Amino acid sequence: MTATPRRLSHHAGFWVVAAAFVTTMAYSTVPTPLYPLYQERDGFPVWVITMIFAAYAVGVVFSLFFVGHISDWAGRRRMSVIAVVVSALSAVLFLVWNDVPGLLTARFVNGVSIGILTATATAYLGELRAISRPAENIIIAASVAGAANLGGLALGPLIGGVFAEYLPDPLVLPHAVFLVLLLIVALVLVAVPETTEPVEPRPRYRPQRLALPSRSRPAFVAAGLGAFASFALFGLFTSLAPTFLIDAFDQHSHLLAGATPFAVFASAAIAQVALARVVLARQLMIAIVSCTVGLVAIAAGALTPSLGLFLAGGIVAGVGVGILFRSAIATAASLAEPGRRGETLALIFLIAYCGLALPVIAVGVSLLFVSETTVLLVFSSLVLVATVGAGLVMRRRAAVGSTP
Template structure:
């Protein structure tokens, strides 16, 4: 036993520590959302550069999930979570000391690496700590808490960033400095969380993430992967293009609004996961399909009119739908995982999800070189509409 293990708190307490650390690190990953326009005004770069900076984060997540997201099955959940949080803290330092365009790209890439390690590891750790402290509880509760921490953190980041911009000095410095302190404190708190993985002896040889479905579960896993991909495509829209669209199309330059808009989408997704946790899965997925359809149509109509209220309401309704889709995808993947392979299986589903975040956003950035923002937004919204409704329908058939 290590010294950290001998000082470990109870599984019930560790569950909440990991959930709060998960939420904190995810919040920092979206803090820059309302700051992008400030960097743009300061350095005079084009809108497509913002999407590339955002895409650097998504690429970092995907690379990290492929090369390191599954390693907690071998090295332990706690150790990999501490590494993830410290890498996130390193990205905060980069934002503070190197914040021209090249620095922003590098810092976002490093931050993405931390999130790639974090997401699958924290989700698995939360589930295992909850199972240890409440073995008779429905696993969907732990999945809902993990999903709420994930999406709740993504929701809080833009809102906190917008608050810093509107009401506090040095908005390109202070948010990163504050979260640097919080992340270092989070890393220290993780040292007393119980480990839930017995490290295999002998240690297996390293390999990147295996792009293989859990045995005998290809159709169900494909459906879950489609749901995760489609969900994060909508999130990508609101964390990359929406803040700039608010200024250019709706003439709403408020940085607090730029943060509140993605907050509303992520928050509705997180709240839907918790509120509907005990509703039958088929009914949840029916709600998800309807919400995605109505929400995305409202987003498109709001962009064309233009109507800021309709655009925001559409994002909130769509957020409900993709929140349910994403939680269902994670719960499905966790349920299909073979013993000792939960981290690897969750890393694969998160890899698919963040491809849904990265690939469409990169496509949006390239498209903005040739077409206007409204046209790009409408095409993107239509594609996400097809993807989310199709994913929800397939997942409901298999539920």
């Protein structure tokens, strides 16, 4: 007789999935303060760092389009475990194949795991909460999912910075530690109850369908632009902040290299939680002002140069793009046609993750021809125009009561 594995309660399973979400997202940004160490060891130029980071974003986009939706019929638990195991595989690649081709491969594989988990864990948390606490508002699960996502992304660089600054073998130890953590997480996830009924016969595989709303196209374009620009700022700080700190401000602290993107992601996460109950039109006005002030401060900090102004600008801009991204999701959801909400949200997430990759690649190529300060000024200006323009269009729609 085959023993049935013991399952956790749905309430306990909810927090296990949340912890798995945080751990896996954190590992995806642990390499941020380590990039200059790889660069120093192997002597590659700055643009290679942008390619390594872009490989991660390409992996996310790939898995969101081809794999992320499979949990709807293959099961949330199974796909969550697979996502964590794939992340553990990327840790193995970092440990055994850490020249440039290996780094590109490891980051792509890590991105694949994030694309699977982002879609799966968000749905899983909502379903587990609905079963364990049916009387509660679904916003609790959504808030936990959002906090786990951005919170994990924020913690990763800080953890990587601590490893690099204070512990031995910074290109080995962080990956070894997270390999163990991820394998433990995968084992515990096996005990979480499943929330989806198996589909028999299994449907024929197809990539994720995408849906562009037929109504209010300008509002959807604004939402897409806001999501793209928000992730562009996240991508810049996650990929090149440590290099800018060294070259523009002569700051070689690995802890500071990790704390800088941590502060940007953390401010975005805190703003999302703190302003969750504020009227959307008011949230968008705060986002517009924060993006304007923050991006101007980033540019001024690079010109002066003033490290304090640069960091303060990143934190304030983080508040703005955190709110803007969540508002873009809300706008896209409100525009979706009946029965096609998931397909519309999939499209907005794909646009956002393209924003994570394409601008960073453009920055890397630009650094071959012009100075870092010039690139940062142009980048800040373009993101400023995109975020403010998108915010104004979405705010106009929210102000007339079209968006909940």
